Amino acid sequence: MDVTISKLPFYCVIIPLIASFCMPVLARWKKEFCAPLATLATAAVFTLTLIIGYQVITDGPLAYHVSGWSPPWGIEIVVESLSSLMISLISGICLVILVYSFVAVKFELERIVTGWYYTAFLLCLSGMIGLVISNDIFNMYVLIEITGISACALVTAKGTRMATEAALKYLLLATIGSGFILFGIGFIYMITGHLNITFIAIELAQVKDTYPIIIWTTLSFFVVGFGVKAALFPLHLWLPDAHSSAPSPSSAVLSSLVVKVYIIAFLKILFIAFGLEIFHETFIRHLIIVLAVIAMLSGSFFAFVQIELKRRLAYSTVAQIGYIFLGIGLGTPWGLAAGMLHIVVHAFMKTCLFLCAGAIAYQTGRKQVNEFAGMGYKMPITMGAFTIASFSMVGIPLFGGFISKYGLALGSLEAGLPSIILVIILSGLLNATYYFPIIGQAYFSQDDHTGHSAEQGPNKFQKDQLPISMLAPIVIVALGIIYLGIFPGTALNFINQTIATLL
Amino acid sequence: MDLQMVILNFPYFVSIILFSMGTLIVLTQPNLVKKVIGINIMETSIFLFFIAVGNAHGGVPPIFDANTPHVLYVNPLPSVMMLTGIVVSFSVTAFALALIVKLYIYYGTISAPNFMKLK
Numbered sequence: 089m090d091v092t093i094s095k096l097p098f099y100c101v102i103i104p105l106i107a108s109f110c111m112p113v114l115a116r117w118k119k120e121f122c123a124p125l126a127t128l129a130t131a132a133v134f135t136l137t138l139i140i141g142y143q144v145i146t147d148g149p150l151a152y153h154v155s156g157w158s159p160p161w162g163i164e165i166v167v168e169s170l171s172s173l174m175i176s177l178i179s180g181i182c183l184v185i186l187v188y189s190f191v192a193v194k195f196e197l198e199r200i201v202t203g204w205y206y207t208a209f210l211l212c213l214s215g216m217i218g219l220v221i222s223n224d225i226f227n228m229y230v231l232i233e234i235t236g237i238s239a240c241a242l243v244t245a246k247g248t249r250m251a252t253e254a255a256l257k258y259l260l261l262a263t264i265g266s267g268f269i270l271f272g273i274g275f276i277y278m279i280t281g282h283l284n285i286t287f288i289a290i291e292l293a294q295v296k297d298t299y300p301i302i303i304w305t306t307l308s309f310f311v312v313g314f315g316v317k318a319a320l321f322p323l324h325l326w327l328p329d330a331h332s333s334a335p336s337p338s339s340a341v342l343s344s345l346v347v348k349v350y351i352i353a354f355l356k357i358l359f360i361a362f363g364l365e366i367f368h369e370t371f372i373r374h375l376i377i378v379l380a381v382i383a384m385l386s387g388s389f390f391a392f393v394q395i396e397l398k399r400r401l402a403y404s405t406v407a408q409i410g411y412i413f414l415g416i417g418l419g420t421p422w423g424l425a426a427g428m429l430h431i432v433v434h435a436f437m438k439t440c441l442f443l444c445a446g447a448i449a450y451q452t453g454r455k456q457v458n459e460f461a462g463m464g465y466k467m468p469i470t471m472g473a474f475t476i477a478s479f480s481m482v483g484i485p486l487f488g489g490f491i492s493k494y495g496l497a498l499g500s501l502e503a504g505l506p507s508i509i510l511v512i513i514l515s516g517l518l519n520a521t522y523y524f525p526i527i528g529q530a531y532f533s534q535d536d537h538t539g540h541s542a543e544q545g546p547n548k549f550q551k552d553q554l555p556i557s558m559l560a561p562i563v564i565v566a567l568g569i570i571y572l573g574i575f576p577g578t579a580l581n582f583i584n585q586t587i588a589t590l591l
Numbered sequence: 592m593d594l595q596m597v598i599l600n601f602p603y604f605v606s607i608i609l610f611s612m613g614t615l616i617v618l619t620q621p622n623l624v625k626k627v628i629g630i631n632i633m634e635t636s637i638f639l640f641f642i643a644v645g646n647a648h649g650g651v652p653p654i655f656d657a658n659t660p661h662v663l664y665v666n667p668l669p670s671v672m673m674l675t676g677i678v679v680s681f682s683v684t685a686f687a688l689a690l691i692v693k694l695y696i697y698y699g700t701i702s703a704p705n706f707m708k709l710k
Contacts, residue, residue: 256691
């Protein structure tokens with residue numbers, strides 16, 4: 089294999105990292121250059137990830153040893169087909185959101201924090217990509233912290249009372265989560281003496297009968313730690329505040345990508361480091377399934393009672409995280425594939441919904457779900473994208489969400505738990521109860537406010553139309569949802585290659 | 592589990608107790624600065640745990656000496672990892688304190704129940 093090709097994943101982490109440190113300096117000198125430079129860096133990373141994806145699918149996994157130290161001691165970067173799909177997803181969605189941010193950041197943030205916003209954004213991107221491709225658990229911990237702290241910075245960028253409060257809550261709970269993860273890493277290091285996942289797997293297979301209690305403790309620490317980070321239901325308390333009070337581009341990143349990368353890291357530790365034997369011998373599988381089922385139902389219930397649109401979307405994320413964990417808990421080929429596909433689909437759906445929410449607030453200033461009357465005529469393209477994403481959320485055929493839910497149903501049949509299908513259908517119906525009223529209102533009821541606001545004249549929140557840089561990302565993401573619904577084979581091909589090696 | 596084993600492995604027990612204490616403080620104390628102190632206690636307990644993992648009874652510092660090639664060295668890797676851990680803990684503390692200062696400007700208090708409600 090070519091040496092330069094195997095270095096590419098490393099550049100994917102380092103380019104946004106360097107760019108992020110340029111931002112504060114650049115912001116003091118030329119503030120308007122920050123956004124183009126950030127977009128350029130992300131576009132470069134996206135191109136690299138596409139090359140990596142092509143390379144991985146033709147030649148097999150890429151491995152790179154950072155600064156030439158061989159695996160048991162040095163840091164190893166491994167990109168298999170699932171990670172290559174995920175890094176293209178992360179950089180692609182980030183690119184789309186950055187294009188959207190051109191106008192949205194000027195609208196939602198103070199001018200002075202613009203540079204810092206892009207610093208946090210690129211740092212978050214670099215941390216997420218690193219977390220997905222790293223094969224060393226301590227390195228993973230450091231990247232988890234980078235992602236976590238920069239995600240808090242993205243929340244607090246708005247500087248309002250609510251955002252500061254939510255960011256502090258997020259920071260405290262996320263630090264508890266990473267503390268649990270670090271303790272788990274300590275236990276693993278104690279019984280295996282390795283930090284590289286591949287070597288841990290070899291060593292754990294030999295010592296797992298000697299230290300059963302430590303393995304149980306470690307697994308529970310990892311479930312709690314990654315559960316807090318990924319907002320698994322009883323541990324989700326920080327999520328609704330943080331995701332609803334952040335500026336909309338940040339909410340889109342946080343909700344569609346940041347909570348997912350922890351799940352991928354958890355999947356890697358659970359299935360590669362611990363291995364299938366421990367997964368089936370301990371009760372970890374039942375625990376994850378039970379928590380996921382509770383999350384799917386109660387997340388939707390909580391979403392149903394919210395009246396602020398962004399809070400409703402945030403609680404909906406809690407429910408969707410349940411779907412992904414359900415896929416992991418089932419542990420069958422279809423279950424896992426559907427869980428991973430749901431990460432991809434949900435990234436598109438939630439980005440679309442949050443960007444639409446931001447666009448609606450930008451044009452009309454409306455943030456409550458009962459103020460959507462007549463929105464379908466006022467903002468036809470935005471509401472069209474919103475409708476596509478909602479249909480996909482509910483799981484209507486031809487949209488991306490259907491494929492992953494169908495896959496989860498097949499997975500639960502494979503695992504011998506047909507009652508799970510009932511939960512999936514119930515959760516889908518609950519999704520319908522809180523998305524369809526918005527859409528129905530937008531298309532089928534009269535807007536009482538139009539004449540009223542026209543009399544008052546144009547105020548700060550009333551704009552005639554969306555700028556093209558806000559509209560284009562929404563349309564691209566909505567088309568992505570339809571593409572995933574009609575041709576899921578591309579993504580599933582990447583996912584199944586890795587899952588075949590895991591199971 | 593005899594007394595000998597407990598005495599030899601007391602750093603582990605201390606770190607578990609400190610970890611529980613720290614987590615309890617973060618979750619139950621209403622004062623935000625106390626919450627940050629709880630976070631620090633929790634993270635320090637993890638550092639203690641890692642360094643205890645790296646320790647070998649009767650080991651010497653891992654500096655190679657040509658005269659005595661076959662002695663027992665202490666594992667330096669966990670200590671080095673904890674340097675990174677300390678940096679992370681420092682930055683989290685700094686960030687949390689900055690947010691608390693901002694909240695104090697908004698609310699005039701650093702007691703959480705006055706404004707942090709579950710919604």
